[in-house]
Every structure is written in C-alpha cells, then in structure tokens.
Amino acid sequence: MKKYVLGVAILTASLFAKSASAQATNPMIYADVPDMAMIRVGDTYYMSSTTMHMSPGLPIMSSKDLVNWKLVSYAHDILIDNDEMNLLDGKSTYGRGSWASSLRYHNGTYYVSTFAATSGRTHIYTTKNIEKGPWKETSFSPALHDHSLFFDDDGKIYMIYGNKELKLVELKGDLSGIKTDGINQTIIKDSTKPSQAVGNSGLGEGSQLFKLKGKYYLFNITWPNGGMRTVVIHRAEKLTGPWEGRVGLADLGVAQGGLIDKPDGSWYAYLFRDFGAVGRIPYLVPVKWEDGWPVLGTNGKVPETLTLPASNGLVPGIVASDEFTRKQGDSSLPLVWQWNHNPDNTSWSLLDRPGYMRITTKRIDTSFLMARNSLTQRTIGPVSTGVTALDLSHMKDGDFAGLGLLQKNYGLVGVRVDGNRKVVVMINASTGKAVEAQNIIIKQNVVYFKAQCDFTDKKDTADFFYSLDGKTWMPIGTQLKMSYTLPHFMGYRFALFNYATKTAGGYADFNYFRISDRLN
Structure with a gap:
C-alpha cells in the first residue's frame, strides 16, 4: 500500500512538474523585437516590429498561441534608396531607418505603417495577403512620430502621434496624406502627467489606440524621474476628448505596446523591456477589466509564468541555421536574414x-x-x-x-x-x-x-x-x-x-x- 501511495505521489509530482514546465514564461521572445504592434484575425495573431536600418524591413510575424512566433513577411525590401541606407559616401543610418509601426486589419486589407527620419516621411504598406504579399506602398510627409493608424466606425481614418503632446490628424481616404480640411488638433497636452507622482516624467510616446465597447483606449510609454519605463493609459468617449489617464503598469521597466484578446475572451498586454545587449525583448502581461479600465499584470506585477502554451524555442521561427543549399534557380534567403x-x-x-x-x-x-x-x-x-x-x-x-x-x-x-x-x-x-x-x-x-x-x-x-x-x-x-x-x-x-x-x-x-x- 505504501508503495502504491508513493507511486501515485511520484506520478502526481511528475505530472505537476510537466504541467508547470508546459507554461509559457516571460520574456515571450528573448531577442530584439521592439515596438511591437499586434492584431488577431480569426485564430491567428500577427505582429510587426522595428528593425530600422535593416533590409528587408518592417518584419511581420505570426502565431497561433501568442507565444510561438515565426517570421512570415516583410513590408518592404527597400525603405528608401539614398546614400545613408546604401552606406555610400561615408554615410549610414544606424539607429534610424523605419521606427515604431502600427498594424491594422480593415475590410479584408492589412495595413502596416511606419515613419522614418531617414526619409522624412510616413510610410503605409497594404496587402490582401499578409504572409505572401505583395505589398503596396503609399507615403507622405511629414514623418508622424510613433503614430497609431486607426479606422473608426464612421469610415474616417486617423493617426494619433507625437511625444508628450499627442496630436490627432485625419487622413485622406486613399492614405496619401493628411486631409487638409479634416480634424487636426492636440488631444492630450501632456501624456506623461498621470505618471508624475514623483517629479516630471519623460517620453510620452509609443501611441497605440484601441476601441472597445464604444470607448477609446490609448497606450503610451512614459519614464518618471527616479522611476522606470511605465505604461500610461488614457480613455475617452470621443477621439477628440476629453481624455482621462492613469498609470497602467510600472514594473521591471516593461512598457510600450497595447492590447490583444484571445478567442476565449481573455486579454493580454504585449509590451517590451530594455534588456541590455540582446536588445528590447517582448513580454506578455495578463489583463483584467475593472470599471471599464484594463488592469495590467498580477497584482500590478509582471508574472514570470503565463497560462499559455510553452515556447518551442526561437529556432527556426525567429533565427535559423542555413546550409546555403538551394533548389535549382532558387536564389532567395530565408526571412531570418x-x-x-x-x-x-x-x-x-x-x-x-x-x-x-x-x-x-x-x-x-x-x-x-x-x-x-x-x-x-x-x-x-x-x-x-x-x-x-x-x-x-x-x-x-x-x-x-x-x-x-x-x-x-x-x-x-x-x-x-x-x-x-x-x-x-x-x-x-x-x-x-x-x-x-x-x-x-x-x-x-x-x-x-x-x-x-x-x-x-x-x-x-x-x-x-x-x-x-x-x-x-x-x-x-x-x-x-x-x-x-x-x-x-x-x-x-x-x-x-x-x-x-x-x-x-x-x-x-x-x-x-x-x-x-x-x-x-
């Protein structure tokens, strides 16, 4: 009997250990995948990120479970053909190129937009097939910093952009520029204000806009003096405001991102953390809704484990070996390159x-x-x-x-x-x-x-x-x-x-x- 009980105990412990090890852990991706924007289309998640001066650029990744991701596309081969991007005449564009993107799916079309100091323009790429393309580019000046592209229920198209002082502009229907007679106004004078409990706060950028149950939610990153990278969330009944804000998360410096829901009705925030030389690495944080506000984290903390499937590793979805063998006539490179x-x-x-x-x-x-x-x-x-x-x-x-x-x-x-x-x-x-x-x-x-x-x-x-x-x-x-x-x-x-x-x-x-x- 003792042997039987002991055997059951060992089996139970083993199953518990396997169950525990089967959980996802933070960081979601232990690699440089910053400035994520994310959408869900049916049961598939798509994520865009920043790779700046790299070519091809504006990577698109896909996942079925929010944890295991693979590269499926790039929005552009060449952002702009100039000396800086071509490393000509002693010039380069390290640290610039394309920056934080916005990813949307609207009426059967995928949209991913970015901006670049290298070009001085805002770039919008569209496709019917996000994994296979082709992508079509539209661009206009100026470069709208850390913008969030948004299609509202009334058919109008907007961008919220800026650093600290956030502005709302209405775009032309063909996305070719800012509408001259459309809305163009400051909607939040100081987006860092909710995090200024101790002195002034920096940043106030990384806008990502969402609409749920008739309310607008705007995510930004701020950095209070003496504090850490912090999530600030604003809420409004109308895009033009008034907006009310609160601190969404202040833990481990995990910040900048937005909201994603699962088909089962649960919610997460996707954010990233500066983590030294490996780069800016993505985290997932569970979200509950209270009084019409998203509440991030577990008791205000970033959890180490998540009730999501375990990661299978970053090889070969994010990085991969290459023997450089190709079929006859195939001169392409895997997307990891x-x-x-x-x-x-x-x-x-x-x-x-x-x-x-x-x-x-x-x-x-x-x-x-x-x-x-x-x-x-x-x-x-x-x-x-x-x-x-x-x-x-x-x-x-x-x-x-x-x-x-x-x-x-x-x-x-x-x-x-x-x-x-x-x-x-x-x-x-x-x-x-x-x-x-x-x-x-x-x-x-x-x-x-x-x-x-x-x-x-x-x-x-x-x-x-x-x-x-x-x-x-x-x-x-x-x-x-x-x-x-x-x-x-x-x-x-x-x-x-x-x-x-x-x-x-x-x-x-x-x-x-x-x-x-x-x-x-």
Whole structure:
C-alpha cells in the first residue's frame, strides 16, 4: 500500500512538474523585437516590429498561441534608396531607418505603417495577403512620430502621434496624406502627467489606440524621474476628448505596446523591456477589466509564468541555421536574414557556387561598420552560438572576411589577406574603438569561426573561436563586453561579412551558418 501511495505521489509530482514546465514564461521572445504592434484575425495573431536600418524591413510575424512566433513577411525590401541606407559616401543610418509601426486589419486589407527620419516621411504598406504579399506602398510627409493608424466606425481614418503632446490628424481616404480640411488638433497636452507622482516624467510616446465597447483606449510609454519605463493609459468617449489617464503598469521597466484578446475572451498586454545587449525583448502581461479600465499584470506585477502554451524555442521561427543549399534557380534567403542597410544585389550569390553564400567586394571600405553586404540575423538569449565555415581561396590582398557581432561596440573574428599571408584576426571594439586583440597566420584556404554570446542576467559577454578542421576550437583574442548603444539602437546581431581595403573584386564563400541556443 505504501508503495502504491508513493507511486501515485511520484506520478502526481511528475505530472505537476510537466504541467508547470508546459507554461509559457516571460520574456515571450528573448531577442530584439521592439515596438511591437499586434492584431488577431480569426485564430491567428500577427505582429510587426522595428528593425530600422535593416533590409528587408518592417518584419511581420505570426502565431497561433501568442507565444510561438515565426517570421512570415516583410513590408518592404527597400525603405528608401539614398546614400545613408546604401552606406555610400561615408554615410549610414544606424539607429534610424523605419521606427515604431502600427498594424491594422480593415475590410479584408492589412495595413502596416511606419515613419522614418531617414526619409522624412510616413510610410503605409497594404496587402490582401499578409504572409505572401505583395505589398503596396503609399507615403507622405511629414514623418508622424510613433503614430497609431486607426479606422473608426464612421469610415474616417486617423493617426494619433507625437511625444508628450499627442496630436490627432485625419487622413485622406486613399492614405496619401493628411486631409487638409479634416480634424487636426492636440488631444492630450501632456501624456506623461498621470505618471508624475514623483517629479516630471519623460517620453510620452509609443501611441497605440484601441476601441472597445464604444470607448477609446490609448497606450503610451512614459519614464518618471527616479522611476522606470511605465505604461500610461488614457480613455475617452470621443477621439477628440476629453481624455482621462492613469498609470497602467510600472514594473521591471516593461512598457510600450497595447492590447490583444484571445478567442476565449481573455486579454493580454504585449509590451517590451530594455534588456541590455540582446536588445528590447517582448513580454506578455495578463489583463483584467475593472470599471471599464484594463488592469495590467498580477497584482500590478509582471508574472514570470503565463497560462499559455510553452515556447518551442526561437529556432527556426525567429533565427535559423542555413546550409546555403538551394533548389535549382532558387536564389532567395530565408526571412531570418537581413542585410545591414540596403544590399548591392550584384555582389552576393547563392548560385555562383551551389551550397555557398558568396559575397563579392565591389568597392573599398574602411571598416566593418561601413562594409556593404554584411548578412545578419538576431542573437538570442539567454545564450546563443553562431558558427560558420569560410573558403578564402579567392580573396584578394587587403580583403577581410569572417563572422562578427554587429553593434557600435562590435566584435569579430575573420581572415585578413596581407600580401601572400592569411591572418586570422580578432577585433574587439568594446570601448567603441576597434582594437586588434590577436592575429594568427594560417596556411590553409578553409577556416571555421565561432561566436558565443551570454546574455544571462545582462552578463552581456561574447567569446570568439577559430578552428582549422571544424572540430577542435581555439579561443582567440579577448572577451567582448557587449553594450546596447543608442547610436545603433538595436541588439547585437551575428553578421557574415567580406570587404576590401585595397582592391575590389575578390570574394569569400561561406559554406554555412549554424545557430543554436546553447554555448557549444
């Protein structure tokens, strides 16, 4: 009998442990997916996010459960064709490009809008098929900061935008600009006011507007002096006001986002948190409704676990390995890849040498940060490893190719060709200044590189390795202390790169890129 009871107890404990482990945990995505906007269409959720200067841009992700997401589309290949986006004439647009987006579904059409200091315009993209496209662009000036696109019940189209002082404008029916004789007014003079219990408050941006049961709800982010990133919610009977506001959430700095409902009638807030070098990472917070107000969190706190399905991991939905093998005639890249700024599409190929990504130099560049055609994808937390194999047989004198971790304070390991010498080099720019930490002469034409990232509890360190056979790994250089810098305004990214410092025309062949959520 005792054995039976003990067996039942063990089985019950095991089932309980499995049940507990089957819950979703925060963060929802441990990777740089900031400025989310979200909708539900039937039983499918869609989310847009910010990738700024990357190409293609304005990523769209889908999910069936709010937890497991996969990239399904980009709204644009090229935001704008200018020197800054093309990394020409010493110019770049790090930290700019397209910013916070608004995502809507209205009368069978999907809309995603963004704005860009790089173009000085507001961009609106539309499609009937959000996963397959095609997307059509309409744009107008000026660039409406952190706007929320809104289709009201009366058929009129609006945007709320601004920082602290929030304005409402009515758009033309074809979305080509602001309607000259439409509503154009300030609706909230100081959107930070509800959070000013201790001194003044900053920000007051990130507008996201919702309408439920005849009332309008407006979400914004604020940052009280001596406090943290905070959610402020305003409510009104009419878009033109008056608006009343209150603090929606002040915990862990989790803020900026909005509301999403499930088919079963439950509600969540999707928000993000600044989390060091990995970037700005999404959280989900349960929502209850009390007296016509959304109440965020569990007793005002962000819960660690959620009554949602467990995550299956970010590989391959958000990041993925790539062997660079393609079917005949297929020259496309998986959606996990984005170029650092606009690429020169004549300078890379998956077909010139089947099974390899070839990056050819077409110009002289001065540094890793200004090199065109660096191919990137996100790092992920709490830890991640990226590995690649490089054939350098056709690199020229002065060429430099390898594997980097892209941010202003970057780190990389690669091969530099110096005359007849091939030198494995590790560069550490932790301080903002690039330092050649170590170099090793090699004799062969194939070399392997590895970068390991540890974002656990904001440890934010990375180590680099090289191998001559792909099996025995040797550390090289010094540990990179990663830091999230505003000039770049995004989490660290793995990057395959090749650039020339003396003569254009050489090329580097990358055999694969493999990513894992372990330090291996």
